[in-house]
Amino acid sequence: MRPQARRAAEADLAEARMGLAGAYVAEPKQADKKMDLGRGLQAVAAGGEVGELFRYDIAMPVTLPRRQSAMLPIVNQEVKGQKVSIYNPSVHAKHPLNGLRMTNSTKLVAPFHGGERMLGTNPIAIAFPGLEEPPIVIDFATSATAYGKIEIAKRRGSKIPSGWAVDASGTPTEQPDGMIQGGALLPLGSFAELSGHKGFCLAAMVDVLCCVLSGANWGPFAPPFALRQEIPARSVGQGIGHFFGALRIEAFIDETEFKRQIDDWIRTFRATRPMPGTEGVRIPGDPEREAEADRSVNGIPLIEPVIRDLEEIGRIIGAKFGT
Amino acid sequence: MRPQARRAAEADLAEARMGLAGAYVAEPKQADKKMDLGRGLQAVAAGGEVGELFRYDIAMPVTLPRRQSAMLPIVNQEVKGQKVSIYNPSVHAKHPLNGLRMTNSTKLVAPFHGGERMLGTNPIAIAFPGLEEPPIVIDFATSATAYGKIEIAKRRGSKIPSGWAVDASGTPTEQPDGMIQGGALLPLGSFAELSGHKGFCLAAMVDVLCCVLSGANWGPFAPPFALRQEIPARSVGQGIGHFFGALRIEAFIDETEFKRQIDDWIRTFRATRPMPGTEGVRIPGDPEREAEADRSVNGIPLIEPVIRDLEEIGRIIGAKFGT
Numbered sequence: 268m269r270p271q272a273r274r275a276a277e278a279d280l281a282e283a284r285m286g287l288a289g290a291y292v293a294e295p296k297q298a299d300k301k302m303d304l305g306r307g308l309q310a311v312a313a314g315g316e317v318g319e320l321f322r323y324d325i326a327m328p329v330t331l332p333r334r335q336s337a338m339l340p341i342v343n344q345e346v347k348g349q350k351v352s353i354y355n356p357s358v359h360a361k362h363p364l365n366g367l368r369m370t371n372s373t374k375l376v377a378p379f380h381g382g383e384r385m386l387g388t389n390p391i392a393i394a395f396p397g398l399e400e401p402p403i404v405i406d407f408a409t410s411a412t413a414y415g416k417i418e419i420a421k422r423r424g425s426k427i428p429s430g431w432a433v434d435a436s437g438t439p440t441e442q443p444d445g446m447i448q449g450g451a452l453l454p455l456g457s458f459a460e461l462s463g464h465k466g467f468c469l470a471a472m473v474d475v476l477c478c479v480l481s482g483a484n485w486g487p488f489a490p491p492f493a494l495r496q497e498i499p500a501r502s503v504g505q506g507i508g509h510f511f512g513a514l515r516i517e518a519f520i521d522e523t524e525f526k527r528q529i530d531d532w533i534r535t536f537r538a539t540r541p542m543p544g545t546e547g548v549r550i551p552g553d554p555e556r557e558a559e560a561d562r563s564v565n566g567i568p569l570i571e572p573v574i575r576d577l578e579e580i581g582r583i584i585g586a587k588f589g590t
Numbered sequence: 591m592r593p594q595a596r597r598a599a600e601a602d603l604a605e606a607r608m609g610l611a612g613a614y615v616a617e618p619k620q621a622d623k624k625m626d627l628g629r630g631l632q633a634v635a636a637g638g639e640v641g642e643l644f645r646y647d648i649a650m651p652v653t654l655p656r657r658q659s660a661m662l663p664i665v666n667q668e669v670k671g672q673k674v675s676i677y678n679p680s681v682h683a684k685h686p687l688n689g690l691r692m693t694n695s696t697k698l699v700a701p702f703h704g705g706e707r708m709l710g711t712n713p714i715a716i717a718f719p720g721l722e723e724p725p726i727v728i729d730f731a732t733s734a735t736a737y738g739k740i741e742i743a744k745r746r747g748s749k750i751p752s753g754w755a756v757d758a759s760g761t762p763t764e765q766p767d768g769m770i771q772g773g774a775l776l777p778l779g780s781f782a783e784l785s786g787h788k789g790f791c792l793a794a795m796v797d798v799l800c801c802v803l804s805g806a807n808w809g810p811f812a813p814p815f816a817l818r819q820e821i822p823a824r825s826v827g828q829g830i831g832h833f834f835g836a837l838r839i840e841a842f843i844d845e846t847e848f849k850r851q852i853d854d855w856i857r858t859f860r861a862t863r864p865m866p867g868t869e870g871v872r873i874p875g876d877p878e879r880e881a882e883a884d885r886s887v888n889g890i891p892l893i894e895p896v897i898r899d900l901e902e903i904g905r906i907i908g909a910k911f912g913t
Contacts, residue, residue: 365799381862381871395798403798405791411784428783437865457784459868460751461734465778468728468874469792471859475718475726476688479851480842486858503854519803528802531826535809536794539704542760545782548704551791 367512368392371477373491374499376410377451379467380459382437384451385487388414389473394552398526400533404552409469410452417443417452422572430457476510483508690835691715694800696814697822699733700774702790703782705760707774708810711737712796717875721849723856727875732792733775740766740775745895753780799833806831 372387388408395403412431420427421443434440435449446452454466478485481504488499489507516522533550541547569577574588581588695710711731718726735754743750744766757763758772769775777789801808804827811822812830839845856873864870892900897911904911 365803377865378859378862378871380865380868381859382865383863385859385862393795395802403794405795407785407788407791409788411779430784433865437863455779455785455788456734461753461780461784462730462778464874465730465732467871468730471726471874472716472728475852475855479718479848479855480688480837480839482843482847485851485855503851514803516803520805524805525802528808528826529798532798532802532808536701536704536708539701539708540706540760542700542703542705542756545703548701548708551787551794 365396365514365516366392366394367510367514369473369477369510371474371483371485371489371508373489374487375414375452376454376470377433377437378470379454379456379464382433382451386454386467386470386474387489388452389470389477391469391473395529396526397529397533398523400530400550401556402552403529403533403550404555406551406555409455409466409473411455411457411463411466412452414452417446419570421447423570430461473510478504478508480510481508688719688837688839689715689717690833690837692796692800692833694797694806694808694812694831696812696830697810698737698775699777699793700756700760701793702777702779702787704774705756709777709790709793709797710812711775712793712800714792714796718852719849720852720856721846723853723873724879725875726852726856726873727878729874729878732778732789732796734778734780734786734789735775737775740769742893744770746893753784796833801827801831803833804831 369389369391370387371389374384374386375388376386377383378385388410390406390408392404392406394405397403412427417427417432425443426441427443427446429439429441430453432440432446432452433450434442434445437451439453440446440450454463454470456463456466474485477483478489483504483506484490484499484502485504485508488501488503490499491497492507516525519525536548536550539548578588580586692712692714693710694712697707697709698711699709700706701708711733713729713731715727715729717728720726735750740750740755748766749764750766750769752762752764753776755763755769755775756773757765757768760774762776763769763773777786777793779786779789797808800806801812806827806829807813807822807825808827808831811824811826813822814820815830839848842848859871859873862871901911903909
């Protein structure tokens with residue numbers, strides 16, 4: 268099973284758990300195929316169901332001639348909490364393209380020096396293929412941490428590090444519930460002295476490229492894609508937005524030479540003298556590949572509160588946990 | 591005088607000071623016009639002198655038809671510490687394009703969990719035009735802080751915050767000299783728990799797009815562009831590299847509608863409830879515009895050690911300070 272699929276499965280569980288907490292279990296969600304082709308968009312995508320996941324098919328084939336790049340605006344209409352699996356960097360990286368993906372998401376993050384949720388975790392992903400080495404795969408949220416880490420800390424009953432979040436009053440907090448109950452995540456960089464304004468800049472860039480450019484709902488107006496999240500009071504566009512880009516390597520430099528240099532880059536950075544007390548430098552994509560190899564054999568580690576949740580969900584829906 | 595020009599002038603002073611410390615004063619540097627058109631590059635730029643600055647002229651005009659974007663690889667050959675002023679976001683933002691610029695630079699930054707300099711401060715800049723509001727101008731180094739802030743702390747005789755740098759042994763340091771004497775800056779995010787790996791991802795992205803894609807020297811092999819910096823032992827390409835991109839807004843959405851939405855975005859984010867004890871949210875580009883307006887009237891604040899340096903340089907070269 269690919270990490271993407273597992274991530275979707277985890278999201279499922281998270282949503283089911285939320286349903287459970289509210290004393291009901293979520294209905295299986297139907298992928299929404301409606302697309303609005305208006306607003307002057309030049310390239311659109313249509314939705315298609317792929318098992319329990321959701322896939323975009325580009326309605327109009329886009330080819331990349333020499334010296335050109337393509338950017339596709341994609342808009343979801345009437346988002347209903349469906350799961351989205353558009354892009355798997357470890358698959359796309361096999362093609363001779365540098366792929367770039369960004370997505371806006373429901374508000375969870377405060378802008379720098381803001382005291383309330385205004386932005387999604389607005390991730391950036393880009394991958395570069397090597398020749399003999401596995402690809403460099405960059406894929407991260409532009410917040411100081413992932414919301415999931417706040418939830419795990421809450422279930423563990425532990426505090427969160429200073430720099431992750433503010434509470435409902437906008438004051439920095441080390442309590443998971445401080446963030447969960449009306450607080451906000453901080454942008455990458457966290458504090459003024461560690462350049463939290465740069466994380467806000469990144470989130471702003473993703474927000475404008477994904478949403479303003481495609482005519483989708485930006486910033487605090489992005490519709491929720493999990494159950495029981497706040498519905499924005501105002502709509503400034505259509506659904507949530509994405510931004511995809513692909514660069515044809517041959518338009519810049521010989522493709523084999525590029526891949527050979529990427530191999531050299533990877534080996535050079537792997538050989539960096541380590542910071543004492545750490546495992547040293549790992550290439551973006553390495554931790555995920557290692558985790559996949561390990562968990563395919565040894566399974567996914569779960570903490571006790573999650574196991575109890577899964578057992579409870581199993582009892583309600585009549586599925587035995589652990590089979 | 592534009593901020594870009596002032597920044598160049600400041601770099602001049604910094605270089606002159608470095609020369610002074612080494613008991614000689616730097617000769618005025620000549621911009622280098624040599625370009626190598628080889629290595630399969632499809633678009634190249636030629637250098638031209640503009641007063642004391644250096645300008646790139648695109649050798650082959652590049653037009654952007656509907657639905658297309660252009661990416662230009664630019665390589666410097668035999669970089670000799672010349673000053674470079676390629677892109678002024680506050681000027682470019684007037685055109686109906688979203689401009690993107692990245693540049694690699696001499697090694698100063700450790701990769702995440704690395705204990706030595708391997709990357710430049712590898713900045714990212716992108717600007718979005720508004721209709722009535724001034725443009726959103728994003729422009730930042732992907733390190734936790736700028737090298738200049740380490741130098742200022744040294745001249746002030748003050749410590750630096752935890753999270754800015756490691757010393758020559760790769761151990762986190764709060765002493766400016768710890769970083770300056772063979773240490774390294776940390777990437778944006780600084781520590782594992784504040785996602786320092788994300789700053790490394792950003793620096794890696796800039797490094798590959800600017801250098802590997804253009805056939806320039808990447809990572810620790812970028813040649814120095816200030817005096818008396820270490821010459822890399824190995825060359826993996828030509829000079830330093832840049833990456834420029836421009837997106838034609840009309841290819842995605844009506845241009846006036848885009849700009850109106852940018853105005854709305856700016857006003858919405860300005861109205862964010864502030865974090866207590868801060869001045870609240872400012873839009874990327876606001877602080878620079880405010881500083882320019884203030885300093886055009888009130889001058890540039892200097893600390894005592896810098897004034898003494900300038901007076902000493904003035905005595906050596908026969909120019910009176912303060913005229």
